[in-house]
Amino acid sequence: MISLDHTHDPAVRSWLDSANLVGTDFPIQNLPFSVFRRRGTQETFRGGVAIGDQVVDLAALTASSALDGVVLQAARAAAQATLNDFFALGPDAWRTLRRALFALLHEDTAPARVGTVSSCLVPQLEAEYTVPARIGDYTDFYTSLDHALNCMRIMYPDADVTPNFRWMPQAYHGRVSTIGVSGQQFHRPTGQWLSTGASAPAPVFMPSARMDYEMELGIWIGQGNAMGKRIPLEQVDEHIFGISLLNDWSVRDIQVWEMTPLGPFHAKNFATTISPWIVTVDALAPYRTAWTRPAADPQPLPYLESAANREAGALDIRLEVSLQSERARREGRGTARLSGTSFRHQYWSIGQMVAHHTAGGCSLNPGDLIGSGTISGPGPGEAGAMIELAQGGQKPVPLGDGDERGFLQDGDTVVMRGWCEKPGAARIGFGECRGTVLPALAV
């Protein structure tokens, strides 16, 4: 099932010291992809791979003598300003390039090669990133039972999810034009909502008073499917390139007023933030784990069921959200941790999401982005959105410095981090996904 190889061996070290530091997100076992350039320049954006505190500049590497043959071809596709062409090459090309980079960065690499690769490194501190692919379509799922129940039970303590929730991974189409990369800043949206306590049933048109975040993963489609031709659950792995962190910013007052019957629109389409690094499916292999379903719940229909999914369909990705208020930033303090959980609790697996997405014939294309849905775990400190943690604003969350939050305030920066670790495997990380709420613009 899960095939591990030498690139997953936790004992391997790189000749680059920063890649061997305890706690680094980017050891040699990771090698995630991004699109970057030197900050503050007008350089062309191009593909890069993280190692320690550096970026391997793939454009520079393809111009060096370090690569040849099919590896060079793959690296040229990955060196472009978007990764779409690289995605379209498929899993053999992705794996081939990752292995070649692993070999070049390995501590046993010959000194001449180390010199060549060293000249292609750009410090991450000097890099800026962009959305790494032309996203054709963005789909956001709703697949955490804990999240769904937490949200329902704020209003109705005995509520259950809608009857379809346990039968299919639900989803809606999201907005591509407002997806930005970590560091994104956006204005609090103005919209229609029902002012609480208003006696008239007329909505106001005002800046949202219930700004929230949602901690998600962003799944990048590598190879697509033709319209009308589904991707069976058993084949999903061949179609996914990798995973980023994703913040599905949400305004709850606008959402409540607008979402019946068509679902979220303005509640979500003002901004979505992704982390710049895409951790490959290949690098995530050691952290796959069993996907289970409570025996009392409906078991999946055949198109959402496979032995492989049962055995290793879930992913143990640890996630953490923290917040830095404008005041904390001004006063030189860091972020306050809000919550943490693992993606392994998700009610539906990524394989099931993609199999369901294409079941009706909907085509996916290289570079399409899929949001996992908010990731909340079963425990009290494991919720992936503030509306859950603060019980709809009724029980504000303390920030540790006397401040507290029911919902986000202007100037708040939300930071998401993700990583994988387990005995016998390296620790690999996702970097961070950071975004800041600016004040609403004048109406």
Added chain:
Amino acid sequence: MISLDHTHDPAVRSWLDSANLVGTDFPIQNLPFSVFRRRGTQETFRGGVAIGDQVVDLAALTASSALDGVVLQAARAAAQATLNDFFALGPDAWRTLRRALFALLHEDTAPARVGTVSSCLVPQLEAEYTVPARIGDYTDFYTSLDHALNCMRIMYPDADVTPNFRWMPQAYHGRVSTIGVSGQQFHRPTGQWLSTGASAPAPVFMPSARMDYEMELGIWIGQGNAMGKRIPLEQVDEHIFGISLLNDWSVRDIQVWEMTPLGPFHAKNFATTISPWIVTVDALAPYRTAWTRPAADPQPLPYLESAANREAGALDIRLEVSLQSERARREGRGTARLSGTSFRHQYWSIGQMVAHHTAGGCSLNPGDLIGSGTISGPGPGEAGAMIELAQGGQKPVPLGDGDERGFLQDGDTVVMRGWCEKPGAARIGFGECRGTVLPALAV
């Protein structure tokens, strides 16, 4: 408000006889844009403008001596394989090119110029078309009160729309990857739905038994807006390039099961068909008409209200849907008319849709596509979807040849046509939007 000029004069004729025929969709007063090539060739797709039964090949025209200066610049942008760059040039460029083409096609054009332009014509019978722009995002609205009430009242005769309907033009994000041009054929989707009469609450996974169409307009965004910066109602006209016909194919059984709480997903994302021709906002000016709101209904919030919208926010675009069954096609019969109405009945105007879309800061880009929502008029034969005409399948619609339809069957071709006409103005048409339902693929 509505500024008409010589290009709207119904008395003007072209030197091309087919453009002067009574009933043509493409007189000289229209001049809609598409992207085309000669059918069955590997030619590059390029921009074209319809006149009579011909296409003006803009790539050929830009290579001729017919154009120069800013007109040539605009034509070069419009001659590409997608119209996005032309859209981004803005309304002055759009109008300038339309007027230049009007002058070149005018019956008073000098013979040498007629010769030049004639050599750039391709018969429409020999052309094939493609989606005319790289669509960044597709949004579908829900803005016909008659449609909304018709649908609700199939189940609940006294039902009203949800409270938000009369306060804002509702919308959801749709799927870009499955949008195709007239002539599109697609397989009936398989999906989850509740079999009627089933005692267990478990869904089946089967081909939809309730395939439907929805008659809409497709509105093409010309110039966009930056994220966070709205397009006020008064400025919407500057941002819209033109309008096509759009069929928002829908499967009702899958829709009912999936759409709470996130809205339609598989119910719509398997296919959307658009007509190849984009009729410009400029050409539509004579058919603008007053937008009204019943006095008893909530009047629009300020951001959805303007004197100009009241005066001329609605568009009198006549629409008609017809159906040709596979049997009728085999037996050499044409289409059976199902219904017809005008877009002027729509509860929300296009201006209000765009103003609302951007009100929360959502950015639009050149080439974005907006569906108007199903267009149903107030009368019994004016419904824009079969679910309304056939009362949810209970009262099948006769096709005139002994056949009838509660929902669409495999092999059915749905044809939509649109046109504008009124005293003192030319008749201009949209061409047709045609699509065919193929049998479901094996599960």
